[in-house]
Amino acid sequence: MNEYDTDKMFELLRAQDFTPAISMEDADLVLLNTCSVREKAEQKVYSELGRMRRLKKLNPTMKIGVGGCVAQQEGAKILKRAQNVDFVFGTDNLIELPEILRESENGNRTVHINRLAPRQKVRDFIPEFPSSASHVPTLKAHLAITKGCNNYCSFCVVPLTRGTEVSRSPQNILEEAIKLCRNGTRELCLLGQNVNSYQADGVDFVELLKNLDDITGLQRIRFISPHPKDFHPQLADAMADLPSVCEQLHLPLQSGSNSVLKRMRRWYTTQTYLEKVEMFCRRMPGGTISTDLIVGYPGETEEDFQNTLEMMQRVRFDLIYAFKYSIRPGTRAADEENHLSEEIKTERLRILLEAHELILKEKHEELLGSQQEILVEGPHPRETDSMSGRTRGNHSVVIRNTDAPSGSLLPVRITGYRTHLLEAEAI
Numbered sequence: 101m102n103e104y105d106t107d108k109m110f111e112l113l114r115a116q117d118f119t120p121a122i123s124m125e126d127a128d129l130v131l132l133n134t135c136s137v138r139e140k141a142e143q144k145v146y147s148e149l150g151r152m153r154r155l156k157k158l159n160p161t162m163k164i165g166v167g168g169c170v171a172q173q174e175g176a177k178i179l180k181r182a183q184n185v186d187f188v189f190g191t192d193n194l195i196e197l198p199e200i201l202r203e204s205e206n207g208n209r210t211v212h213i214n215r216l217a218p219r220q221k222v223r224d225f226i227p228e229f230p231s232s233a234s235h236v237p238t239l240k241a242h243l244a245i246t247k248g249c250n251n252y253c254s255f256c257v258v259p260l261t262r263g264t265e266v267s268r269s270p271q272n273i274l275e276e277a278i279k280l281c282r283n284g285t286r287e288l289c290l291l292g293q294n295v296n297s298y299q300a301d302g303v304d305f306v307e308l309l310k311n312l313d314d315i316t317g318l319q320r321i322r323f324i325s326p327h328p329k330d331f332h333p334q335l336a337d338a339m340a341d342l343p344s345v346c347e348q349l350h351l352p353l354q355s356g357s358n359s360v361l362k363r364m365r366r367w368y369t370t371q372t373y374l375e376k377v378e379m380f381c382r383r384m385p386g387g388t389i390s391t392d393l394i395v396g397y398p399g400e401t402e403e404d405f406q407n408t409l410e411m412m413q414r415v416r417f418d419l420i421y422a423f424k425y426s427i428r429p430g431t432r433a434a435d436e437e438n439h440l441s442e443e444i445k446t447e448r449l450r451i452l453l454e455a456h457e458l459i460l461k462e463k464h465e466e467l468l469g470s471q472q473e474i475l476v477e478g479p480h481p482r483e484t485d486s487m488s489g490r491t492r493g494n495h496s497v498v499i500r501n502t503d504a505p506s507g508s509l510l511p512v513r514i515t516g517y518r519t520h521l522l523e524a525e526a527i
């Protein structure tokens with residue numbers, strides 16, 4: 101989502117005649133788009149701002165702005181703590197950038213973190229760009245369809261930083277998707293904190309997928325992140341039936357322990373989660389599943405952790421995003437008792453990642469000799485006569501001895517693998 105917002109900022113600035121600088125030293129304006137999903141990411145903002153003090157000494161007219169979730173949460177505290185910052189803008193205020201810059205030119209240090217009214221559609225904060233600020237052509241593009249979240253999972257700061265959920269109008273989404281595809285985009289990744297609860301103007305997520313599937317030139321559609329509670333048979337059917345929707349599902353599990361899931365306020369059990377996985381696998385055999393996992397949630401026992409390991413072994417995820425629990429101020433979990441030590445969390449994460457490496461190796465072995473369709477993304481950065489691309493299941497692949505053009509769909513045979521990369525040759 102932050103990458104997407106950064107692109108939007110870039111497009112807004114291009115319309116104001118800004119061009120990308122070669123380095124921060126050369127820039128007239130530096131925007132830091134921040135993330136507060138984990139404590140470490142938040143700390144990084146202040147250390148980065150510390151390093152940037154030197155830049156402003158070299159170029160006193162440089163403007164520095166801080167946007168994103170840390171900006172939303174910290175607001176004026178950032179101006180106080182980092183004297184080199186000229187303005188702070190929250191997650192709903194991106195569209196105000198041109199105005200904010202004008203104020204800044206007048207020498208005012210400002211904070212813009214007011215929220216949109218809950219009923220306003222996302223289109224109100226995703227700028228309607230003037231024609232001169234057309235999209236930079238990209239083969240793969242992100243497209244936000246919802247923003248914010250109503251789930252209030254106990255560990256998560258997102259509802260506090262991004263606000264309640266709003267869905268962007270389907271018309272507006274389709275317009276942007278068509279524009280992207282006319283400019284060469286072949287793969288779209290739909291974004292939303294709870295992407296599959298999309299609902300606007302009588303159109304739900306399944307209906308939206310159907311509409312997007314009809315766009316000329318669009319080869320692949322992915323989406324992140326769906327919530328398991330909103331993954332239903334109609335969606336699994338649509339995924340199986342719509343040619344451009346990839347057989348790939350990111351389904352955040354978070355924990356394999358029912359008691360932890362309950363305290364996390366995730367609204368599913370391991371049993372119902374497994375039913376959803378089965379629903380996907382039955383319709384899309386050979387499809388891939390990735391997940392998010394948190395280890396060391398407050399009060400997580402050794403048995404809870406073993407249950408997470410067991411769930412991982414049962415589902416055999418193709419990819420996991422696993423993290424140590426990190427206290428986020430203002431969330432329910434922050435007030436829970438029995439926070440675990442850093443040592444326990446680190447050790448559990450190590451065990452989990454090591455166990456997953458073995459699963460990954462087995463899964464890669466199974467893929468050897470298989471035929472896959474690759475969306476070619478461009479020359480491999482380090483290997484000559486080789487191209488990079490991805491399977492429909494989202495495996496990263498290096499294809500040897502081919503000059504297939506970027507953007508083409510290439511049938512390949514898998515010939516080898518490394519830890520997070522498959523090797524292939526064109527058929």
Ligand code: SF4
Binds near residue numbers: 250256
């Ligand atoms: S569904 Fe996702 S974004 Fe929403 S509160 Fe839960 S973890 Fe956070």
